[in-house]
Amino acid sequence: MKNTEIISVNSLTKRFPMGLGEFTALNGIDLTITKGEFSGVVGPSGSGKTTLLNIIGLLDNPTDGDAVILGSSSRALSVREAAILRRKHLGFIFQTYNLLPVYTVFENAEFPLLLLKMTAGERKRAVLDALEWVGLSDKVGSKPAQLSGGECQRVAIARAMVKRPEIVLADEPTANLDAENSHHILRTMLKLNEDLKTTFLFATHDDKVISYLKRKITLIDGKVSRDETIIR
Amino acid sequence: MIKFIIKGLLRDKHRSRLPLIVVAIGVMLTVLMTTWITGVLGDSINLNAKLSTGHVKVITKAYRESMDQIPVDLSLTGTKALITELKKDYPSASWVERIQFGGLLDLPDENGETKSQGPFAGIAVDLFNPSSGEAERLNLNRILVNGRLPSASGEILVSHSFAEKLGISINDRVTFIGTTMYGGMTIVNFTVAGTIRYGITALDRGSVIMDISDARNALEMEDACNEILGFTDVEYYDDSKASELMESFNDSYASDNDQFAPVMIRLRDQNDLGGLIDMMSGVVGIVSFVFILVLSVVLWNAGLIGGLRRYGEVGLRLAMGEEKGHIYRSMIAESLAIGTAGSVIGIALGLSLSYLLQQKGLDFSSAMQNATMLMPGVFRTRITPEAWYIGFIPGIIATVLGTMLAGIGIYKRQTARLFKELQS
Ligand SMILES: Nc1ncnc2c1ncn2[C@@H]1O[C@H](COP(=O)(O)OP(=O)(O)OP(=O)(O)O)[C@@H](O)[C@H]1O
Numbered sequence: 001m002k003n004t005e006i007i008s009v010n011s012l013t014k015r016f017p018m019g020l021g022e023f024t025a026l027n028g029i030d031l032t033i034t035k036g037e038f039s040g041v042v043g044p045s046g047s048g049k050t051t052l053l054n055i056i057g058l059l060d061n062p063t064d065g066d067a068v069i070l071g072s073s074s075r076a077l078s079v080r081e082a083a084i085l086r087r088k089h090l091g092f093i094f095q096t097y098n099l100l101p102v103y104t105v106f107e108n109a110e111f112p113l114l115l116l117k118m119t120a121g122e123r124k125r126a127v128l129d130a131l132e133w134v135g136l137s138d139k140v141g142s143k144p145a146q147l148s149g150g151e152c153q154r155v156a157i158a159r160a161m162v163k164r165p166e167i168v169l170a171d172e173p174t175a176n177l178d179a180e181n182s183h184h185i186l187r188t189m190l191k192l193n194e195d196l197k198t199t200f201l202f203a204t205h206d207d208k209v210i211s212y213l214k215r216k217i218t219l220i221d222g223k224v225s226r227d228e229t230i231i232r
Numbered sequence: 233m234i235k236f237i238i239k240g241l242l243r244d245k246h247r248s249r250l251p252l253i254v255v256a257i258g259v260m261l262t263v264l265m266t267t268w269i270t271g272v273l274g275d276s277i278n279l280n281a282k283l284s285t286g287h288v289k290v291i292t293k294a295y296r297e298s299m300d301q302i303p304v305d306l307s308l309t310g311t312k313a314l315i316t317e318l319k320k321d322y323p324s325a326s327w328v329e330r331i332q333f334g335g336l337l338d339l340p341d342e343n344g345e346t347k348s349q350g351p352f353a354g355i356a357v358d359l360f361n362p363s364s365g366e367a368e369r370l371n372l373n374r375i376l377v378n379g380r381l382p383s384a385s386g387e388i389l390v391s392h393s394f395a396e397k398l399g400i401s402i403n404d405r406v407t408f409i410g411t412t413m414y415g416g417m418t419i420v421n422f423t424v425a426g427t428i429r430y431g432i433t434a435l436d437r438g439s440v441i442m443d444i445s446d447a448r449n450a451l452e453m454e455d456a457c458n459e460i461l462g463f464t465d466v467e468y469y470d471d472s473k474a475s476e477l478m479e480s481f482n483d484s485y486a487s488d489n490d491q492f493a494p495v496m497i498r499l500r501d502q503n504d505l506g507g508l509i510d511m512m513s514g515v516v517g518i519v520s521f522v523f524i525l526v527l528s529v530v531l532w533n534a535g536l537i538g539g540l541r542r543y544g545e546v547g548l549r550l551a552m553g554e555e556k557g558h559i560y561r562s563m564i565a566e567s568l569a570i571g572t573a574g575s576v577i578g579i580a581l582g583l584s585l586s587y588l589l590q591q592k593g594l595d596f597s598s599a600m601q602n603a604t605m606l607m608p609g610v611f612r613t614r615i616t617p618e619a620w621y622i623g624f625i626p627g628i629i630a631t632v633l634g635t636m637l638a639g640i641g642i643y644k645r646q647t648a649r650l651f652k653e654l655q656s
């Protein structure tokens with residue numbers, strides 16, 4: 001089944017300089033994620049979830065070991081190649097939605113496509129599709145300030161999904177949302193995962209998120225302590 | 233992408249307003265300073281040209297060597313023919329004869345004994361022939377304090393403070409004592425028609441203006457004068473035009489080694505005006521340089537503040553796969569747009585103010601009674617062609633430089649660090 005392997009993390013270690021010494025945030029992680037998974041890294045605060053997601057997202061480099069994303073080793077990729085890989089194949093969703101305040105919902109979702117140099121017609125179709133997936137077709141022209149937190153996060157999901165990436169990395173996507181909105185966006189992401197076969201990888205300690213996961217990877221002190229597949 | 237950036241700029245008032253205002257003000261000041269300095273220096277140069285130097289001047293070679301003593305014995309002769317030749321060869325310029333001379337002015341009492349006496353510097357110009365334009369050139373109507381302008385032979389103008397010092401009143405008979413072109417002594421009586429004030433101490437201390445025919449009679453200078461002034465057809469002195477004229481004229485007399493052969497000199501060769509002219513062209517460069525520096529520092533700081541606000545945006549764009557260099561360049565493109573817009577606003581403001589000051593002028597003449605330099609009392613700006621574009625230099629360079637400096641901070645930050653800003 002090697003060919004469906006989309007993320008592969010091998011003996012990954014990440015140390016941060018701290019004071020005079022070093023702090024080990026990740027300590028020899030081995031992990032494989034296959035296409036279409038809806039999985040999450042869970043664990044207490046400080047266990048290294050964000051650090052792991054950043055390395056998988058090619059935003060940070062490992063100290064030791066390696067992360068292979070879509071067949072490319074993070075060690076072998078130049079900064080530029082990493083950017084291109086992110087641009088084409090990776091989508092990010094953050095705890096704080098990080099929408100650009102001066103742009104409309106449409107323009108925020110359109111931004112990743114501008115980087116891909118798509119034509120205006122192609123962009124429009126893709127953005128309207130993505131906004132429909134997240135149920136915001138009627139808010140196309142609104143500014144982020146006019147939206148609720150849940151709606152903002154749905155725009156962020158549309159922005160991550162608009163280019164139909166292979167992988168979406170979502171770091172605490174529900175942390176700022178109430179229960180109802182959390183369930184709404186989780187159902188949306190689950191549906192996209194099923195319809196488009198997009199691989200989702202979460203970092204979370206929110207039970208609502210965990211209740212949707214099909215695979216739960218538990219991190220404690222920078223090590224994988226448990227890795228369970230959940231059949232629903 | 234460019235459309236996207238422009239949209240952001242137009243909507244994000246915080247991002248664009250402060251730099252726009254800073255650039256507009258800086259550019260406006262640059263334009264004002266430039267037009268002001270070229271105006272003041274240009275007027276000062278103009279005043280010199282009209283009073284004494286012309287744009288070019290024809291004199292004898294011997295006279296050139298001792299010009300500061302304005303010797304009449306080294307004058308040009310056969311000037312009727314020379315003027316005709318000049319008018320034929322260089323018809324676009326105007327040519328006028330002048331005699332500069334010195335002497336003593338003596339005010340006698342009723343018995344013919346000297347009541348008071350003082351040395352003066354005289355300028356003899358073509359006063360009675362209106363087509364010469366000399367009365368306007370010397371601005372006689374405006375500088376007249378008492379009396380009237382000379383209208384007949386034997387009438388002169390005397391500077392007001394000189395007249396006061398000697399106790400001369402209008403219509404008094406005064407005696408000129410001097411030396412003729414041939415070295416003989418001359419004593420001639422004149423009537424004082426009016427008094428004048430230049431507002432320039434050097435000139436007001438003791439000067440006399442008379443018609444050139446009177447001076448010729450008094451100094452035995454028939455068909456002679458010591459200076460022929462040429463004025464090119466432009467209002468302000470144009471150094472390259474004057475140089476061209478001078479070279480052409482002097483070439484035609486190159487083989488004439490006679491001491492009394494005519495030679496042409498430019499305004500810049502006289503009264504240390506060369507330095508003033510060089511200063512004028514240098515000043516524009518210095519002004520823009522200073523404004524580039526000051527504006528850059530201000531905009532650098534504005535850029536840093538703006539950049540801090542935008543760490544989140546930068547992190548986000550990096551996460552979405554935009555390259556650092558691309559982000560950096562797009563910020564520079566933004567600053568280019570702001571710089572251009574700010575420059576246009578600043579130039580419009582600067583030129584409008586300059587135009588106002590060009591038309592109205594600022595009158596400092598009352599405060600300048602004691603000025604010793606040949607500076608005009610009314611300061612005017614002057615809009616030269618370069619005033620239209622000079623503002624773009626600090627406006628755009630400073631904005632881009634400021635953004636580049638501010639952006640280096642963002643550029644140097646590691647991707648991971650910038651990205652962290654997103655999660656905080
Ligand atoms: N740039 C850094 N420099 C130093 N230490 C860091 C850095 N980034 C993370 N750490 C440390 O690494 C450890 C893991 O951090 P990480 O953000 O991955 O935790 P987390 O599991 O995402 O926690 P949380 O649930 O609170 O988000 C923490 O102790 C953190 O202080």
Ligand SMILES: [Mg+2]
Nearest residue numbers: 049050051203
């Ligand atoms: Mg975290």
